[in-house]
Amino acid sequence: MAATAHPAHSMTVRGLKPFYAKRQAVQAVDLDVRAHEILALIGPSGCGKSTVLRCLNRMHETIPYAHAEGSVKLDDLDIYQAGIDATLVRRKIGMVFQMPIALRTRSIYENIAVGLRLGGMNDRLELDRRVEQALRSANLWDEVKDKLQLSGLALSGGQQQRLSIARTIAIEPAVILFDEPCSALDPISTLKIEELLLQLRERYTLVIVTHNMQQAARISDRTAVFMVERGQEQPVGLLVEEGSTEQIFSKPRDRRTEEYISGKVG
Amino acid sequence: MANIQATSPKPTGWAHRLQHGDLFFWLLTLFFALVIIGLVVAVGVVTYNGSAEARAEYGTSFLTQSDWNPIETDLYQPSYGAWPAIRGTLLSSLIALLLAAPTGIAIGIFLSELCPLRLRALLGFTVELLAAIPSVIYGLWGVAVFSPWFTNAIANPLATSIGQFIPWLAGPIAVSRGLAVTGVILAIMILPTIAAITRDVLQAVPNHQRDVMLALGSTRWEVIWLSVLPYSRAGIIGGVMLGLGRALGETMAATMLIGNSTRIEESIFYPATTAAALVASELPNSNSTMHESALIYLALVLFGITLILNLAARYLVWQTSRGPAGARA
Ligand SMILES: Nc1ncnc2c1ncn2[C@@H]1O[C@H](COP(=O)(O)OP(=O)(O)O)[C@@H](O)[C@H]1O
Ligand SMILES: [Mg+2]
Numbered sequence: 001m002a003a004t005a006h007p008a009h010s011m012t013v014r015g016l017k018p019f020y021a022k023r024q025a026v027q028a029v030d031l032d033v034r035a036h037e038i039l040a041l042i043g044p045s046g047c048g049k050s051t052v053l054r055c056l057n058r059m060h061e062t063i064p065y066a067h068a069e070g071s072v073k074l075d076d077l078d079i080y081q082a083g084i085d086a087t088l089v090r091r092k093i094g095m096v097f098q099m100p101i102a103l104r105t106r107s108i109y110e111n112i113a114v115g116l117r118l119g120g121m122n123d124r125l126e127l128d129r130r131v132e133q134a135l136r137s138a139n140l141w142d143e144v145k146d147k148l149q150l151s152g153l154a155l156s157g158g159q160q161q162r163l164s165i166a167r168t169i170a171i172e173p174a175v176i177l178f179d180e181p182c183s184a185l186d187p188i189s190t191l192k193i194e195e196l197l198l199q200l201r202e203r204y205t206l207v208i209v210t211h212n213m214q215q216a217a218r219i220s221d222r223t224a225v226f227m228v229e230r231g232q233e234q235p236v237g238l239l240v241e242e243g244s245t246e247q248i249f250s251k252p253r254d255r256r257t258e259e260y261i262s263g264k265v266g
Numbered sequence: 267m268a269n270i271q272a273t274s275p276k277p278t279g280w281a282h283r284l285q286h287g288d289l290f291f292w293l294l295t296l297f298f299a300l301v302i303i304g305l306v307v308a309v310g311v312v313t314y315n316g317s318a319e320a321r322a323e324y325g326t327s328f329l330t331q332s333d334w335n336p337i338e339t340d341l342y343q344p345s346y347g348a349w350p351a352i353r354g355t356l357l358s359s360l361i362a363l364l365l366a367a368p369t370g371i372a373i374g375i376f377l378s379e380l381c382p383l384r385l386r387a388l389l390g391f392t393v394e395l396l397a398a399i400p401s402v403i404y405g406l407w408g409v410a411v412f413s414p415w416f417t418n419a420i421a422n423p424l425a426t427s428i429g430q431f432i433p434w435l436a437g438p439i440a441v442s443r444g445l446a447v448t449g450v451i452l453a454i455m456i457l458p459t460i461a462a463i464t465r466d467v468l469q470a471v472p473n474h475q476r477d478v479m480l481a482l483g484s485t486r487w488e489v490i491w492l493s494v495l496p497y498s499r500a501g502i503i504g505g506v507m508l509g510l511g512r513a514l515g516e517t518m519a520a521t522m523l524i525g526n527s528t529r530i531e532e533s534i535f536y537p538a539t540t541a542a543a544l545v546a547s548e549l550p551n552s553n554s555t556m557h558e559s560a561l562i563y564l565a566l567v568l569f570g571i572t573l574i575l576n577l578a579a580r581y582l583v584w585q586t587s588r589g590p591a592g593a594r595a
Pocket of ligand 1: 044047052
């Protein structure tokens with residue numbers, strides 16, 4: 001198995017409560033992310049998928065009035081424990097966003113190199129090598145190798161999204177988080193990204209937020225279903241169930257999951 | 267489908283505009299655009315015609331001649347050279363720019379990227395308020411409060427120490443009017459403009475440009491330096507140019523503070539003049555048609571300087587905001 005050649009990283013989430021100012025957006029979350037799996041987070045919009053995902057690499061707290069409580073472990077290390085440098089956490093747990101927009105003022109090459117430079121790499125040959133390697137791993141090299149100095153905006157949406165993925169894997173994270181990476185893309189670009197995610201699973205642990213249930217069914221190993229509780233004055237998200245994708249889609253344990261995947265809610 | 271296309275080909279150009287009722291709006295905006303161009307041309311024509319007499323007499327040597335002497339005596343013929351005013355204009359604005367650009371940009375960065383949310387609205391409002399204060403108030407404050415302090419606390423100590431070796435910082439300082447203090451007041455005047463525009467431009471940077479950098483492990487500074495500032499370079503330069511434009515043309519505060527002397531002194535602590543100050547102070551009581559013509563010529567020169575600097579800024583914006591090839595489809 002190829003997977004054994006790459007280090008296996010898992011994540012353990014316990015009692016995670018994300019806040020926006022004083023408002024708790026999601027009820028305490030317990031979640032496991034296993035090594036070399038694709039975990040899909042699904043659920044209707046506004047249920048807190050992005051919020052929870054952004055807590056997994058401490059991106060959540062970059063919003064000035066937001067914070068999170070609870071514990072999130074990467075292997076044995078709690079990334080919320082005192083004294084942990086959030087910028088280093090984010091280099092270990094990478095993130096790819098919904099908008100496939102390349103860093104506007106940078107060339108294709110620099111879009112990849114920027115993360116390596118942040119890590120202190122300055123040697124030109126080493127940079128060249130790593131940039132090429134990242135672009136190859138993102139299945140983009142053949143399409144861009146002759147125009148590395150052009151702007152990232154010269155690429156199509158799907159190519160820009162693969163550029164974002166290349167930028168993330170260039171710094172060799174352990175886990176990669178994706179927030180609806182295909183929701184702005186056409187079906188063919190979407191298929192290419194899905195193919196790429198399946199390849200990346202050999203080397204990384206992946207968590208993907210998607211509003212597309214077919215996508216979750218196609219690529220994920222396990223699925224976590226989120227819902228919104230509308231009883232309170234403020235809607236609060238909650239995790240209703242977590243299990244193998246096959247089980248979630250064939251015999252969900254929770255009635256709300258069943259309603260959601262059969263299209264009655266959301 | 268084919269049928270529809272055959273009978274109504276996609277309208278283009280004029281026909282398209284007419285059909286969609288956009289014509290009126292299009293003409294309206296065109297009209298206002300032409301009014302603006304018309305204004306620029308009108309200012310150019312008026313100052314050009316009004317300066318005919320002086321242009322015939324001095325030609326381009328007007329720009330380099332350094333005696334400005336409108337008084338006729340038995341010994342002297344009046345003479346008009348614009349260099350003292352041009353020099354004063356450029357130097358006072360340069361001082362203002364050197365002080366206000368870095369500080370204003372830094373304040374803008376603070377307001378947009380670093381300031382606690384609670385303070386942001388209050389500080390932002392204050393900055394906008396400062397930008398709206400009429401220049402005569404800055405002038406009054408400069409005369410009554412700032413320039414005496416500046417002379418005592420900054421100009422004199424500098425002049426008596428390193429000023430002994432550097433001629434353009436030399437003393438002794440007899441009056442608290444001069445190029446330097448004017449430059450500093452101009453800096454204070456344009457600072458809020460630069461800060462407010464920088465803040466607006468930075469706030470218009472989409473969050474995903476920041477998120478991408480944060481997710482790569484950037485610190486706040488790295489996000490600002492590597493992503494936010496490059497993204498908004500063109501707008502920031504625009505804000506600085508707007509401030510510079512105000513400094514170049516500022517009349518009231520300059521007239522009150524610069525000392526209105528057409529003698530060229532090497533030291534920036536000595537009185538000088540600017541084109542705007544000279545025109546404003548002498549035009550209402552000019553003593554001959556040639557004097558008046560020379561002042562209008564000076565106004566034309568100021569107009570030219572502003573135009574050239576703005577074109578230079580355009581070029582700079584175009585050069586730096588182009589980014590890597592292919593950025594504009
Ligand atoms: N920046 C924010 N500030 C305040 N509340 C937010 C912010 N982002 C999201 N929320 C709130 O958190 C809840 C979950 O949102 P989100 O995580 O974006 O949901 P999802 O990704 O599942 O659509 C929503 O009620 C939303 O209003
Ligand atoms: Mg979302």
